[in-house]
Amino acid sequence: MATTSPDLTALVLVGSLKSSSDPSSSERLGTQVLEALGEHGVTGTVVRLADHDVRPGVEVDMGDGDAWPAIRRQVLAADILVVATPIWMGQPSSVTKRALERLDAELSETDDQGRMLTSGKVAAVAVVGNEDGAHHTSAEIFQALNDVGFTLAAGAVTYWVGEAMGDVDYTDLEETPEKVARTTKALAASTAHLARLLRQSPYPPA
Amino acid sequence: MATTSPDLTALVLVGSLKSSSDPSSSERLGTQVLEALGEHGVTGTVVRLADHDVRPGVEVDMGDGDAWPAIRRQVLAADILVVATPIWMGQPSSVTKRALERLDAELSETDDQGRMLTSGKVAAVAVVGNEDGAHHTSAEIFQALNDVGFTLAAGAVTYWVGEAMGDVDYTDLEETPEKVARTTKALAASTAHLARLLRQSPYPPA
Amino acid sequence: MATTSPDLTALVLVGSLKSSSDPSSSERLGTQVLEALGEHGVTGTVVRLADHDVRPGVEVDMGDGDAWPAIRRQVLAADILVVATPIWMGQPSSVTKRALERLDAELSETDDQGRMLTSGKVAAVAVVGNEDGAHHTSAEIFQALNDVGFTLAAGAVTYWVGEAMGDVDYTDLEETPEKVARTTKALAASTAHLARLLRQSPYPPA
């Protein structure tokens, strides 16, 4: 079926503070988004940002061991970018912020028609925390990604947080809450649909 | 030309604190967005929210003189929703917030395929202030509108603010700053393109 | 005991979307803050904003039936201002925003030593919602109140929200969760302490 032709790819950037030797709630939800996208013909990869030495800075390449250029190539090769982040103090993690900050350099990078290299790519967000902060975290990530050229499908965030002042992790849950599963599934359907449309009918030249 | 067939409509909601007897910077920028959309075959209307008695509440109709149901009909009839707001204290105006809050009721309203009535509609944001606050204001509006079913094209905000602690209004400027004009133009091109795609190829049933 | 002399007063502004004929979760938590302040010699009043016709605008008095001037007198008469708000879409209510916006006019009102009339007043925040949004809501209110001259004691917010995507109200809880009660109590102790210090030793002239 044309509308689910399996030619879309997604990259999931996981902004956990921990490297991949430790389990991560944000990776779990990010992976669930990737699985849900898989039902719409999207294949992809998960990158745990804390495994890589992403330098602070606002150039595309900060040189000398900077891990961003390799990750950036994966971002630019994918049709869909999923940013999966834990919440700390009601806000996105510093690891996630670092990646967004590095994307700011894309404002100066354009194709021969004046469009950003991110043009036509669709972004989605996955947020987890013990308690509170998902809406604001998604708001900040939506704005940052939209500013650097990403499109956002309807319902572009899936999230889980526990009750106020709680300390349960998403990885502690025995099963995925039904509402979260449904939200993830809807996000994937909308995001894949939109990415496919924009692949077929790119934005006009700037 | 098929891609600019003039069958799209837009509604601009202006969240100025003042009614239309006074000039409004947010209305000026919102109107510029509508004009820019006009170059892509979009026709539309500007509604000054402060002219209407939009009641607080989270039902579709709060009864007894509530002006929201009529505005809501205009929102649901349009393909594109533009929210134009002034900044107060670095944040969207209370008038704008009221309209967003009323849109929260859409979460319970779905078509016979389980989709929200806002499904497939594209939103854009215009923000003005004397100084500072545009990014955060757009972040909050992006998140609220995306939560209730709107899609956001790349570069979905245009804005103007003066230097820190300044007091010049956008309506005081003799001419539109070139970067603002360019941003408005790009927003209109992306937003109209995306609205047209989603009109032709709606999101799948939920 | 000097440090608990009963001469401090507090005003609780409740930003529920509903008038006082309906029960309100934000009023419940706001009232609990006032009770906790009572243990530190503070007496006070609760004002349900939706009962009053607070007009949009940025003047101290918008004239012709505007309810703000009377509320403003209560704000200026109190040592402590508590803003209690529900969360809608992860953000403060429009009713709360309206009150904050009206406080913006205080930037132009100063005493004969150049200090704002809010100088030396201490603010605290109470936030409730079905799910998510308390940290961001407090962040916005902290910033708005601090910008117009209020001081914030350590731990200036108490809050409750349920698990992600839930729909239980704070007024539905049979009893106040122990962590919330403890947070409210700590907020009251710090806020009363600081208000008393600033009453005794005002900020220096500007």
Next chain:
Amino acid sequence: MATTSPDLTALVLVGSLKSSSDPSSSERLGTQVLEALGEHGVTGTVVRLADHDVRPGVEVDMGDGDAWPAIRRQVLAADILVVATPIWMGQPSSVTKRALERLDAELSETDDQGRMLTSGKVAAVAVVGNEDGAHHTSAEIFQALNDVGFTLAAGAVTYWVGEAMGDVDYTDLEETPEKVARTTKALAASTAHLARLLRQSPYPPA
């Protein structure tokens, strides 16, 4: 004079993305805050965070070369903490966020009376950017610091940003704009006053 006895200390954490071999706008404004505090008997130090290897994580000490424990000792030794940050994408820098995140561990560290070790410390914020974002950046930092025990004096932020979409740096300005200088001066007066009061009359035990 008793009220300006020179026994208060301040620490300025600068969240520039660049290390101290490069000029920094946020360091410039942070240093100006320290100078202004100096007129109220406060002495202090500036730490450029990007010069140090502050690891991601939420423990007080992440071990193995983590630079945070040494910086943390400076935070805990000072009466006043100034967080000076650049704005990227309308938000605090990732370097600043990292430091705030590390402060989250203080929630578990208390003195023998149950108070956080940050209790009685006063925080202030300095924000600079080419354009837009200061209010939101201060809102996020206020909330994070207040959550971990810091008190905020009236007018706890000073900032500068240029006109929308501009690219002038604060370090490019030939002289400090008068309104910024006045705001910095007022911040210093209030912050020093409050820190002195809390040094003399600590918050009660929890």
